Amino acid sequence: MKKHLLIPVLFIALLQNTIAIAQELKPANLFSTGMVLQQNAPVPVWGTAKPNSKVTVTFDTQKETTKADKNGKWMLKLAPLKASKIGKDMVISADTEIVLSNVLVGEVWICSGQSNMQFKVNSVPEIKSLEPFARNIRTFQVKNIVSLEEADDVTGRWEVTTPSSAVAFGFAYFLESIGDVPVGIILSSWGSSSIEAWMPRDMTNDLPYFKTIMDDFDKDVTTQNRLKKAINSPKGWNIKEDIFMRRQPNVVYNAMMKPLAPYACQGLVWYQGERNTRYLSGVPEVTEANWFHKVSGMKEYGDILKLWIENYRKQWLNENMHFAIVMLPGYGKGTHTTPTIDSKSPTAESWAWMRESQLQALDLKNTSVINTIDLGSETNIHPTDKFPIGQRLALLAAKNTLGIDVLAAGPMLDKVEAKNNTLTVHLKNSTGLKTNNKKSPTGFWIADASLNWKIANAKIEGETVILQNKDIAHPEFIRYAFAGKPDVNLVNSANLPAYPFRTDAD
Structure with a gap:
């Protein structure tokens, strides 16, 4: 061989060897010892291997084979599996063999959102005390990180342990108990992140405001370089950088959600919204001081949430993927422009508007909204009363995804009848309608056409509530629990609170 050809030939050989090593058989990080696979649904399994090599996955009685593509990527699907509390081996083989042991089959849920999901x-x-009694619960904790591009894999692994999140653990504990089935939680959450942080870039096709945000982000070289520096820092990043990273649009989704799809799961629990309560409506003009305010307002959030859910279902190739939305609980502060409010007022710029938007998720099939209107804190955005949230999540999941016959939700508005000077409220889920303190129902306001709101005198008759106020001769509209931190006491026989509502239009 001529001397001048030696170096290029050696370089090519070295490069080919490096590629071969890099593409040796490896499942995605979601597939590891101790994992939980979703029952009663096709189960995609994927990873990398040498280009064009044959890959076989064996689990239980199934054996499926596929071929890696020219880039070494492969994916196959196992047929629906039956629930199993007995750990089994998954064997993945190509030129080498990988054995993933202690694999259970049950209910898999992604738990995502911001700080109240991380709590x-x-x-x-009360939730901590449940840990010694937990059985058949596994957790995959997704590392908090961002990416400028959609990542192929996540950082994390399955652990035979309960989630660190109070809401996620409470949900898993009660779901495992009610359903008598193993529960796997994929925990992917990050404090103070907006819904925009968890949105894929292709949602710019549906939402002009998000396209504007992403166009501005793409032009912002300073921000991109700052993110790259933090991501690549061998010492990690400080709290200031941490906040800066998680408050950017799209990049949290790229690193912490996109690589999870299409891992088979029953659904996603979403406890987020606080970051999007800063404005009643619209995307504000921002300055260097309030750069992180560039998010949608409360009134727009509902339509965005529905598009977000539909987009995620496409990512998971599962139009029946269930979404359980945790309603924001009571809180006494207002928006950025009107921070001090009367937390009992039905007209203040309060979280009531966000709750109304969150309830719009029910316009879509296979959705739940967990009512927290009786919970929360006047002054603490991170309330500690998370125990009921886990219970209510589990009840709705058991009813809506496992088909268990249980009263899982509180009373919800059905219709209103006007007669003389009264309004009669008919409710769904109203079996055993009562108040939890044996007093008259509270939290109801009524108004006539002038929209001059007055506190209603309310009384329960059967499974209805009768409303009136001596100063309103012809009441037309109702707002119930439509305030930042309303005082409410209306429940059904399961002691589940009535959902907030209003009957007037904007």
């Missing part, structure tokens, strides 16, 4: 078990004694 730790150790901060809620």
